[in-house]
Amino acid sequence: ETGVTQTPRHLVMGMTNKKSLKCEQHLGHNAMYWYKQSAKKPLELMFVYNFKEQTENNSVPSRFSPECPNSSHLFLHLHTLQPEDSALYLCASSQEPGSTDTQYFGPGTRLTVL
């Protein structure tokens, strides 16, 4: 349960605020991911990082800006968000960047944009 941690767990922000979500994995993995989970929609992959390098940007608006300073940490910087961006943001990691590697999820950050 503590392999992938996320902070904060809950965040309320206005549309003009700037905030950051943090993810840390303690599993020695090399790939990290951001997902968005909205009500009644499937989990949507946002970004993929492999050995600190961004390898996938799934057409995410520029108001979401990821940062991966090392293989253990992943950030999602938020600015000028919209109410429809309210969702659960999940971080995940996997051992290797291969397509058959298991992804382990963090507990998520529940984001509310007012």
Place this chain on the structure above:
Amino acid sequence: GENVEQHPSTLSVQEGDSAVIKCTYSDSASNYFPWYKQELGKRPQLIIDIRSNVGEKKDQRIAVTLNKTAKHFSLHITETQPEDSAVYFCAASSEGVRRGGGNKLTFGTGTQLKVEL
């Protein structure tokens, strides 16, 4: 890109009965199919997965079957218990756009399973 459809969206069974959730995928290149269980307010947790080189995998009360020709896979839970109540997600994975580009999972919309006493 990949498209994963999952049915049913809700499933209610009596304790002890079996539950079956079905998913279809569109990309024939997909080669890894995990199933995640998400309890209310908690993170998705992997319960079983199958790779494209096998047709069936079982772990105690849980089994997954894969039909590559038809591009569908199913989750089977036998002898259901109240603690099996949760949302279950299927997913299909293909290699990212770039070689070594991570595990690009596409998820289904989820099935809310309720096991009634």
